[in-house]
Amino acid sequence: MLYRSHVMVCGGTGCTSSGSDNVAAAFVSEIKKAGLDKEVAVIRTGCFGLCELGPVVVIYPEGVFYSKMKPEYVPEIVEEHLLKGRPVTKYLFGETVSEKEIKPLEETTFYKKQMRVALRNCGIIDPEDIEEAIAMGAYEALGKVLTTMTPEQVIDEMKKSGLRGRGGGGFPTGLKWEFAHKQKETPKYVVCNADEGDPGAFMDRSIMEGDPHSVLEGMAIAGYAIGANHGVIYVRAEYPLAVKRLQIAIKQAREYGLLGGNIFGTDFSFDVEIRFGAGAFVCGEETALLNSVMGRRGEPRPRPPYPAVKGLWNKPTIINNVETFANVPAIISNGAAWFSSIGTEKSKGTKVFALTGKVNRTGLIEVPMGTTLRDIIFDIGGGIPDGKRFKAVQIGGPSGGCIPEEHLDTVIDYDSLISLGAMMGSGGLVVMDEDTCMVNVAKFFLEFIVDESCGKCAPCRIGTKRMLEILDKITSGKGEPEDIDRLEKLATTIKDTALCGLGQTAPNAVLSTLRYFRNEYEAHINQKKCPAGVCQALLSYTIIADKCRGCGLCARNCPVNAISGQLKQPFVINQEACIKCGTCFEKCPFGAIVKQ
């Protein structure tokens, strides 16, 4: 059935949680009511990236972009746009609308600096329909590989492309495949690491939700290259939508003969199964992940032997991240030369980032390696809300670090980030403004680490706990000058002695904030002040007598009766009794209360 118009309703997790299910249902029923159901199709897609503006709806052929949709808006859009052909500008994304014309989405500043390789089909196809993926070229790379290339040629192509692991480590993918390829032992395994665990990161989830076939195809190509017939996707059970779409994709790929026996009429067979993780952060570490897949306790083990030699069931295994696999078909189809022409000298291609925190357009973006942080945060992300000042950006999750304003013009690649004391990680970007206390941020990430530490090795189990205690001390106003040295010493020891990547990088949040924001630590310790005004124990609330009109609102709302005074006279806060809850600060209609 040929439809003249497609209503693409975002079905990513972000838009689903802001209510896109109801929006889609409203479109279906209104379109039917208007008698347009034979000419207009409603399609659920993957993430468009602009999660901030969700639920997002794009209507083709015009390609116009409706943002923050509500079911109530739908009748008008069906009546005006779909029936009469007049887009309803008041519901369109403001930036796309001008007096003269309505711009398509790709021309907005959010998309202009982006380059979509791993996300090539996200938001464009219906991820639950394999034919739409095939229409966009899915499985052609697999066909090309199976019918015209040897495994050695595939590995060579991957090496030439310069693709490095997108899960965080940045190990060259082609090299990893070559190690596994050279192993004599069989069977071999291909494992997809979809255990995305960094706070605020949702790159892999979006790829699985928006274009699951790109992952399956990448895995099958890897299987052919190393000589494996069996693939496992290790995905966290907290990603129900991603799991559902993967299951549908696997089922459809089997029906079309793109997974299973004799793929493309060759003697290559490959199938994929899904294994669920229970959401332990450490299971993103490859040896812990393998243990979990085998039904054992999710704890890491020392390497070597590397999984390429002894992995799943002690057989040669490659483990790549979701985004890495999604890049593979694009490299095979367009050639290693194309891929390696994108990016910087040592980091090729593009990288997907989940942009969150204090930034106007939170969402999912993909940019060429070598883009600056400034471009990402200020051009694509639209800068900091409410005219606040930028303070730092946290990159790489709990293993990464904070990068301050003076390094915003650094180009993003694996090596430049390491030299700044951060790391690429899987691609979470948390933007922080002037109201963020960096000591508190370090504490937040360390709390996460302490929670998630598996406990197998002492440096991580005990060391991170001690570091957290010191940070607790500092933020509650009991810090001593020696604490900074203690933190640094502990951090270095943990880095050098922890068993796995998680432990070795656990102190990074503290080290990088110490490196760039040492003065904030010192202010907490020496002046007992939190410069950002976040750490409750270090705050004091006072009433400015000149501004106080004596309305008494603060006193009435104070839960501990710490405020006294006479009506129409300036009130006073009793600092001894004050519990620093901030209620008076919020209630004062005249801004007469300051927190310091």
Next chain:
Amino acid sequence: MKQIKSLEDLQKIREEALRKVNIRSDRSGTRITVGMATCGIAAGARPVMMAILDELEKRNVTGVTVVETGCIGLCKFEPIVEMYVPGHEKVTYIKMDSDKARQVVVEHVINGHPIREWTLESAELE
């Protein structure tokens, strides 16, 4: 069950499937607009549009987008269908019906010969 056993099989499915999705990427090809304001709809624009869609599908035409538009102010000539072929002048067909619409798809879109006697210009000459 469409089992894919070769690159040719895949290509075949791809071509079929492309027709389903290409309105989302192709904005450079021929555009057909159908006037769908109150006047157009009252004069019977909807069957005209359905006929165009049906004919395009039947004849496997790709790279053509069909869009609706509002009233262009020539209500007495409705249903109006405008044809934008890249590199050619716009052609405005007037007083269309489903049969005429199907012929326009065949003659103009596929064979590249506008049917002059149904256009606005010929009406103005009279």
